[in-house]
Amino acid sequence: MKNPFSLFITIVSAILCFACEKPGQPHQPVGPQPKPDQGFVEAVPDTVTFTSADFIYYGDIAGESSSDDWVVKLYTDMEIDDFGNPIGPGTVTQLQLNAEFDENQKADPSKLKGLYREMMNSGNFAPGTFVSGYMVRLDLPGQTVEMGDGTFYADLSDSSTEMDYDLIDEGAVSISLNDDGTYTIEGVLVGKKYTKRYFKWTGDIEPRNYVPEETPNSTLKQDMTGLTFDQGQLQDKGDYFYRMDETYRCLLIYLGDESVDMSGSRPAGNGAVLRLEVLVPWETDIVKDGIPSGTYKMTDRNLDTSIDKDNIVPGAAIPGLPNVFAAWKVAGAWYYELEDGEWSQTYARIDEGEIVIDNHGDGSYTISYDLLDCQSVPKKIQGSTTLDELPVPGKPGQGNQDVVLEANTYAVDREKASFGSVEVSNLGEYICIAASPVEGVENFDAIFEQDEYFYVAISPLLNGKEFDLCTEKNLYTVMSTLDGAFLESVAPGMTQEIKAGKCVFRYQNEKAQVEIDLTLADGRRLAARMEAEEAGIVVNENIFAIGGDEKPVRTAFYLKEDGLTTLYLTPAGIQYFEDIPITTYYAYIILDDTQCNGRTLDVNDIVAVGYGDNFNEIYVDSREVTANGSLKVLSDPANIAHYQVSADITFGGTTLKLRYDGDAIDAGTKEVVKNEVVYNGTSYGITGVNLDLKPNPEGTCGVLIATDRGDVVRITLPLDFLDGNAHGFSQSPDLYMEYDGQMYSKANGYSGTITVGKDESTIKVDATNYDNLKIIYEGPYETVS
Amino acid sequence: MKDLMKQSVKYIIITILALVALQACEKPSVPQEPDTPQQEQPVVEPPICTYEYDGKEYPVYSVAFTADETQIFVKISPFKEDRPQTTYAVIGINASLEGIEIDVDKAWHNDDYYFIYEDPLMYYSQYRQLQSGKIMLKSLGEGDFQILADVVLPDGKTFRFEY
Numbered sequence: 017m018k019n020p021f022s023l024f025i026t027i028v029s030a031i032l033c034f035a036c037e038k039p040g041q042p043h044q045p046v047g048p049q050p051k052p053d054q055g056f057v058e059a060v061p062d063t064v065t066f067t068s069a070d071f072i073y074y075g076d077i078a079g080e081s082s083s084d085d086w087v088v089k090l091y092t093d094m095e096i097d098d099f100g101n102p103i104g105p106g107t108v109t110q111l112q113l114n115a116e117f118d119e120n121q122k123a124d125p126s127k128l129k130g131l132y133r134e135m136m137n138s139g140n141f142a143p144g145t146f147v148s149g150y151m152v153r154l155d156l157p158g159q160t161v162e163m164g165d166g167t168f169y170a171d172l173s174d175s176s177t178e179m180d181y182d183l184i185d186e187g188a189v190s191i192s193l194n195d196d197g198t199y200t201i202e203g204v205l206v207g208k209k210y211t212k213r214y215f216k217w218t219g220d221i222e223p224r225n226y227v228p229e230e231t232p233n234s235t236l237k238q239d240m241t242g243l244t245f246d247q248g249q250l251q252d253k254g255d256y257f258y259r260m261d262e263t264y265r266c267l268l269i270y271l272g273d274e275s276v277d278m279s280g281s282r283p284a285g286n287g288a289v290l291r292l293e294v295l296v297p298w299e300t301d302i303v304k305d306g307i308p309s310g311t312y313k314m315t316d317r318n319l320d321t322s323i324d325k326d327n328i329v330p331g332a333a334i335p336g337l338p339n340v341f342a343a344w345k346v347a348g349a350w351y352y353e354l355e356d357g358e359w360s361q362t363y364a365r366i367d368e369g370e371i372v373i374d375n376h377g378d379g380s381y382t383i384s385y386d387l388l389d390c391q392s393v394p395k396k397i398q399g400s401t402t403l404d405e406l407p408v409p410g411k412p413g414q415g416n417q418d419v420v421l422e423a424n425t426y427a428v429d430r431e432k433a434s435f436g437s438v439e440v441s442n443l444g445e446y447i448c449i450a451a452s453p454v455e456g457v458e459n460f461d462a463i464f465e466q467d468e469y470f471y472v473a474i475s476p477l478l479n480g481k482e483f484d485l486c487t488e489k490n491l492y493t494v495m496s497t498l499d500g501a502f503l504e505s506v507a508p509g510m511t512q513e514i515k516a517g518k519c520v521f522r523y524q525n526e527k528a529q530v531e532i533d534l535t536l537a538d539g540r541r542l543a544a545r546m547e548a549e550e551a552g553i554v555v556n557e558n559i560f561a562i563g564g565d566e567k568p569v570r571t572a573f574y575l576k577e578d579g580l581t582t583l584y585l586t587p588a589g590i591q592y593f594e595d596i597p598i599t600t601y602y603a604y605i606i607l608d609d610t611q612c613n614g615r616t617l618d619v620n621d622i623v624a625v626g627y628g629d630n631f632n633e634i635y636v637d638s639r640e641v642t643a644n645g646s647l648k649v650l651s652d653p654a655n656i657a658h659y660q661v662s663a664d665i666t667f668g669g670t671t672l673k674l675r676y677d678g679d680a681i682d683a684g685t686k687e688v689v690k691n692e693v694v695y696n697g698t699s700y701g702i703t704g705v706n707l708d709l710k711p712n713p714e715g716t717c718g719v720l721i722a723t724d725r726g727d728v729v730r731i732t733l734p735l736d737f738l739d740g741n742a743h744g745f746s747q748s749p750d751l752y753m754e755y756d757g758q759m760y761s762k763a764n765g766y767s768g769t770i771t772v773g774k775d776e777s778t779i780k781v782d783a784t785n786y787d788n789l790k791i792i793y794e795g796p797y798e799t800v801s
Numbered sequence: 802m803k804d805l806m807k808q809s810v811k812y813i814i815i816t817i818l819a820l821v822a823l824q825a826c827e828k829p830s831v832p833q834e835p836d837t838p839q840q841e842q843p844v845v846e847p848p849i850c851t852y853e854y855d856g857k858e859y860p861v862y863s864v865a866f867t868a869d870e871t872q873i874f875v876k877i878s879p880f881k882e883d884r885p886q887t888t889y890a891v892i893g894i895n896a897s898l899e900g901i902e903i904d905v906d907k908a909w910h911n912d913d914y915y916f917i918y919e920d921p922l923m924y925y926s927q928y929r930q931l932q933s934g935k936i937m938l939k940s941l942g943e944g945d946f947q948i949l950a951d952v953v954l955p956d957g958k959t960f961r962f963e964y
Contacts (some may be wrong), residue, residue: 056859056860056862056879056880056888058879058887058888058920058921059920059921059922060921061921061922185928186924186926186928206924206926209956210923210924210925210929210954210955210956211922211923212921212922212923212924
């Protein structure tokens with residue numbers, strides 16, 4: 017959509033140009049005398065002179081070939097501790113600069129010269145701008161660390177390595193080359209503390225080049241024609257893409273040289289391998305029928321490597337999955353050459369072409385392939401192979417583990433045993449399966465009362481996906497008290513109890529199936545296969561992903577106004593549209609009511625798509641930055657609140673992926689706030705609220721909420737958190753809740769968010785520990801002081 | 802609609818920049834440097850009025866007033882117009898709210914009201930939302946106006962100007 021304001025901007029910009037002298041690079045303040053003027057004396061600021069600097073070149077991280085990312089760290093003279101941290105007193109400034117683009121991606125200091133201002137928006141990486149400061153949160157074992165990134169200024173107090181950050185988002189920085197070959201960096205920056213930071217550094221620039229070396233997806237130097245193989249293998253991957261509609265079946269074909277070892281589920285040994293995946297009708301029985309004859313054409317992968325559902329149909333072949341080289345994760349079509357079981361430097365991801373299968377009906381085949389790799393100038397992979405047989409290892413449709421397990425069995429170091437009881441349940445939105453060798457256990461909770469049990473829980477985002485326990489970021493938990501295979505708890509970031517592991521957990525049609533294969537830290541092997549039927553398991557399949565980091569969509573809002581529909585989606589479990597600004601992430605789509613018809617739309621044919629990352633204060637809108645991609649929105653005529661959304665949008669280098677099918681809350685409807693304390697799922701009324709402002713050394717206050725249960729919830733918070741804004745437990749050790757003999761605080765391992773605001777007569781409280789305690793109150797209160 | 806209002810904020814900000822630039826030929830979007838000290842002897846004149854910033858009172862030696870159909874702005878400085886105004890404040894409102902006391906807590910920042918304050922040490926640009934307070938601005942014709950700005954800045958410091 018054309019921007020109607022663009023002409024307006026041009027005119028106003030022109031006025032600015034004519035009205036003002038062009039601002040030059042920042043100058044250092046001139047002092048030291050105060051400046052007199054008719055009785056007014058203006059303060060003279062200090063300029064920090066940095067004595068050392070560090071320059072890191074990250075290159076074109078935005079992938080737009082418009083600018084290069086540099087990080088410049090400037091330090092005053094400070095000692096350094098054993099971990100490399102500067103020890104105060106002193107000052108550190110980090111500048112994240114979008115500098116002139118270097119086609120060769122070399123760390124050339126001369127490209128840094130120029131004037132840098134704040135970015136116009138978070139998606140605009142134009143050269144001559146700096147990236148605003150933001151906080152990043154690192155989850156480390158047992159603790160969460162927050163630290164500044166982007167552009168910031170930080171003071172370190174005496175003998176401390178703790179940085180007091182001022183996140184910079186305005187100002188100007190100049191970098192100039194001096195006659196003696198040194199560079200000068202100087203400027204004035206302003207951040208969240210509104211203080212002007214004047215600084216200067218002069219010295220040599222010795223940059224470090226951190227541009228990652230890309231692993232090519234194809235190393236072929238020439239066409240591979242007349243390619244034939246001596247043996248093959250056929251595997252049934254079932255509903256690999258999890259359509260759940262029994263419309264196709266994915267078959268994996270390996271063709272290999274004679275020297276390739278095809279006895280296992282993956283080729284080993286030495287020699288060339290062609291890996292192909294074709295989609296056939298669901299009814300195909302590969303043991304009885306083999307691969308149906310026909311031509312299988314490579315289908316399209318989207319930019320984010322996904323494949324549209326419409327393209328997952330019989331007759332399609334699957335292109336190679338880009339940038340994934342781990343042996344058990346490789347997917348789609350590849351050509352590679354093995355050396356002692358490992359990939360050699362000769363390999364190719366296959367992107368285009370077709371495969372012709374001629375099933376002779378007697379177990380023999382002729383398989384012809386006319387394929388192209390993924391290089392900008394593609395290389396051919398062409399040939400034909402005739403095989404007398406195409407063996408099917410293991411049992412079809414059950415994966416091909418080294419240990420083949422029947423349903424509800426497990427093996428510790430290949431010694432098989434059976435589960436006597438298997439139960440499935442929801443824990444929150446997580447899908448859980450628990451099994452015990454003991455027969456006749458009556459329910460899910462009772463499984464955990466047995467001496468031996470095995471437990472797997474997954475985020476709904478992992479439903480139907482094979483995942484690597486050592487690298488998966490979406491939440492899962494595995495626990496085991498099985499004899500010889502004890503696992504206290506394996507979860508993302510807590511994998512020290514295992515060396516390796518993969519798992520696939522499927523819940524569909526009221527049936528759960530789990531296959532898991534673990535190598536424990538001491539080298540023992542635990543594999544299990546569990547199946548159980550359970551109705552009523554809720555699977556949240558709605559997806560919200562910025563930059564590939566997938567989360568479930570937990571709340572959607574819609575707003576219909578002036579012929580437009582606006583949809584808001586967020587991973588936050590909120591009830592009120594007004595809470596969108598305090599969510600960590602949200603996305604919105606604004607389009608004409610008539611476009612909510614389920615048809616594919618180009619992003620530029622609707623009013624806007626955008627997202628907000630409140631944690632990093634990044635806000636992107638397709639009206640302000642270049643956006644590419646498509647989306648579909650379907651409004652259910654029979655249920656005005658029901659929407660189906662599918663969107664894959666790219667803003668510069670960042671992707672936004674949305675999948676939603678469910679009811680949305682009317683954002684135009686003002687919900688009536690019900691004052692209540694919800695504890696362990698039970699709602700209690702609120703009979704009174706006191707604000708305890710009695711002075712104390714910690715500088716905290718208390719909010720006491722009396723319930724009709726006859727007890728009191730106490731919220732303790734720093735006085736300056738009494739501001740009506742949401743504050744997390746991680747922001748202060750003095751922020752916590754107490755109820756029913758339990759304290760909920762960061763120190764006790766709880767997460768929580770508390771919002772308390774008040775005026776003379778009314779106090780508003782919204783507090784949750786995201787577990788079993790939630791308080792909502794808006795009404796009168798009494799002050800105790 | 803909120804989104805459209807957010808969209809319009811950007812253009813209103815640019816308008817403020819243009820108006821401020823036309824008034825004083827400065828660019829307030831970038832923090833300004835303190836000026837080179839002049840060697841002349843100061844001539845102390847009585848100020849036009851005063852303003853308060855962070856609890857301290859300062860003289861006002863220049864006041865500029867600009868109004869059009871959509872916005873009204875006042876710029877004040879402890880420097881006269883012929884001096885670089887490295888300390889200044891800009892207060893503005895949407896013209897439709899002329900003469901009305903605006904509670905900034907309930908009003909749209911950069912739509913219903915505008916505020917900039919800068920001196921050599923501090924800079925509250927037009928992008929910074931005020932914490933609370935009230936603004937009233939009314940044109941009295943022929944360049945005269947009445948103003949009350951009694952606000953709390955984003956870091957909790959106070960600013961007050963009445964004229």
